[in-house]
Amino acid sequence: MNLVDSSGWLEYLSDGPNASFFEKPLGAPGDLIVPTLCLYEVFKVVLRERGESDAIQAAALMQQSRLAELTGDVALLAARLSLKNKIPMADSIIAATAALYKAVIWTQDEDFKVLEGVKYISKKKK
Numbered sequence: 001m002n003l004v005d006s007s008g009w010l011e012y013l014s015d016g017p018n019a020s021f022f023e024k025p026l027g028a029p030g031d032l033i034v035p036t037l038c039l040y041e042v043f044k045v046v047l048r049e050r051g052e053s054d055a056i057q058a059a060a061l062m063q064q065s066r067l068a069e070l071t072g073d074v075a076l077l078a079a080r081l082s083l084k085n086k087i088p089m090a091d092s093i094i095a096a097t098a099a100l101y102k103a104v105i106w107t108q109d110e111d112f113k114v115l116e117g118v119k120y121i122s123k124k125k126k
Contacts (some may be wrong), residue, residue, distance in 0.1 A: 006109075
């Protein structure tokens with residue numbers, strides 16, 4: 001299983017310099033977990049930057065994969081991961097979701113570099 005964090009989705013949707021890095025996991029929606037937190041973050045950014053129609057299309061694409069809700073188990077594990085690894089709340093929720101689904105995190109967010117099971121690429125400027 002794979003999990004592309006919000007930064008990866010946004011990079012891919014905007015055809016940014018690292019978009020090709022995210023093609024493999026995003027090209028296999030049946031093997032992709034999408035935390036509802038990522039759905040929220042991506043929808044919000046696309047809505048702000050490109051409008052309602054593009055935001056709805058992005059959300060529809062994301063929902064072709066398996067949505068993972070923020071459950072009590074995810075919240076408790078996220079709190080532990082946040083304290084242990086000194087990572088922000090949103091990132092710890094994504095990491096906890098990946099851990100519970102045994103998914104690899106694909107990202108360009110430096111906060112995830114400290115975790116195992118992460119495929120990281122440094123963010124490039126356009």
